[in-house]
Amino acid sequence: MSVRAVLFDAGNTLLFLDYGRLAAGVTPVAGMRLTAAGLAAAAGPAAREVEGGAASERERAARYLDALFRLAGVARERLRDVAAALRRLHHERHLWSGVAPRTVEALRRLRAAGLRLGVVSNSDGGVEEALTAAGLRSSFDVVVDSASAGVEKPDPRIFRVALAALGVAPAEALYIGDIYDVDVAGARAAGLRAALVGPSGSHAPDDVTVAPSVAELIELLVRRGELSLDPVGTRDSSR
Template sequence: MIPYGDIDTVFLDVGNTLISIDFEWVARELNARHVPCAAEALRRAEAKARPGYSDRLFNEGIPEGMDLFRMYLTVMLKELEATACLPPDEFDALVIELRKVLRPAGTGASLLWRSVMPRVPEALARFQAMGKQLVIVSNSDGTVERSITEAGLRPFFDVVVDSAIAGYEKPDPRIFAHALERSGATPERTLHVGDIYHADVTGARGAGVHVVMLDPFDDWSIDDCLRVPDVWAVADLLEQGRN
């Protein structure tokens, strides 16, 4: 059981925790290619694809040289009604074309991951008002600090840990140990919040850190950790723990 009243540090993932991909942009690119798609349908497909993406990434093993962003697009579009029905050759060609447009060679994740999720700034302000230290712990490509700066979220955070800079990535517990060392936090008084079970839950627990998982549409069929819809709900838990 998580001792919410004792938590003084909150670790937060970035992608699909604080910032989402620009679904409006992706929907426009699909529509321009005669694939009718609304941003909200794409948002729902992306969330629905997360369990399968997590399982494939961390359980099945990824061949050396695999293009992870292409895999991410593939599993997401497989859950989108307008693209799931395409013939395999058309589907693959669409993924390849979108990959070039959305993540051109030499660009970082911040080009696509740039939409601040609903009520995130308000939730972060609530954490700060409660006196919580806030720390980013993200699997990224060295651009996560730029991403949160461009999104206007950097002032909320005391420490930013980017896996490409730290040298470890979730679920390796060493990235959490690194974040604990840099922030001066202790695992028993730290709560991690993220959206991918095999990265965030497994990794945090490996470092002795408490964890809450984000599952906005109840897509994950797991029962060994608390799941909530968003970071606002995590702020509710911490406030209730103070009473």
């Protein structure tokens, strides 16, 4: 059965921290000069450190930022001031409003092929706002935020909320995320196919297709025949 809908995780898949802005905004209170490259290098290890656990999404988001700046070299006693600086920056513009190169073009290609697109995110109720701030909201037919859905990944029910809104069966949907245990495991439990964006997925088992960015992953899936960008309706139905 061919793919009719592609659903995406938000954080570290579609949306990224704007590392340059964070480095500039936080350096005055960090006790060291932060760089965009230094923060980007700490992103994967920080994500792995806060993966799982029973914390709420808001607590996890705060722990992620703590881990990110600590792993980038900031002393623990500075982290409270770092958090305050981040709150000020977030108030000016959503912290997670960075978009990887060619993401917009990749989403446009999927839509041009007639695919339905959605977002399924473990978030604090703010994912719509973050997508809007990043200029991506209009690319999606449905956005499901765990805070509104009352259930979060890897629980398969959150994927079904999005599929029901789109009128698409699980076997006709592909989910793209960045954390194997949450995104791939959850999507598969709901009956979807799944693929991973690195680098935080780079330690994933080899039963899943992985690429460094959404744009590269879409290209790889198309090359491998796991995704067709022929317009819906013109496809070979045996696929």
